[in-house]
Amino acid sequence: MQILHPVACGLAFLAFLATLGSSVIGTLFASALAALAWLVALVVMVTDFVAWGIVRDKVNGGAAGAAARFDTAIWCVLAAVVALFFASFAVLFSCCGQRRSRSAARMSRAKAEPGMATQRRRFWQRRERY
Numbered sequence: 001m002q003i004l005h006p007v008a009c010g011l012a013f014l015a016f017l018a019t020l021g022s023s024v025i026g027t028l029f030a031s032a033l034a035a036l037a038w039l040v041a042l043v044v045m046v047t048d049f050v051a052w053g054i055v056r057d058k059v060n061g062g063a064a065g066a067a068a069r070f071d072t073a074i075w076c077v078l079a080a081v082v083a084l085f086f087a088s089f090a091v092l093f094s095c096c097g098q099r100r101s102r103s104a105a106r107m108s109r110a111k112a113e114p115g116m117a118t119q120r121r122r123f124w125q126r127r128e129r130y
Contacts, residue, residue, distance in 0.1 A: 004044045011037035012084060019091055027091060034088035041081045048074055 015037055018030035052074060059068040 004040060004047070008037055008041040008044050008080075011040055012080075012087075015087075015091070019094075027094060031088055031092040034084060034091055038081065038084040038088055041077070041084050045077050045081050048077055 011033060015030050015034035018026060018033055049070075052068075052070065056068040056070070059066050
């Protein structure tokens, strides 16, 4: 199961690379890749918590006086899972935001071109032409 740690890291890195300079389809692919990385990281986190919980119970129950506890590494895995969860949604919503800004830019260009429908004039701009 320890092989899943670098697999999740590699998938997250590939999702990051897919978001750089991608179009709408590329962003959707990157979002799906980030969601897959999140699922793998979630499996990693669950197996880490279960395995370490079993080891902790064995160590703390012994007569040697040793103590085991959840420490920094396992909480870093939890933080990575939470970050991947939010990142997959951020990438997905950036796709929608890019499309909206492109359509707004297209509409403003269409209004500026001659021969298109004239823009409504405000009351202070309405005067007779000589």
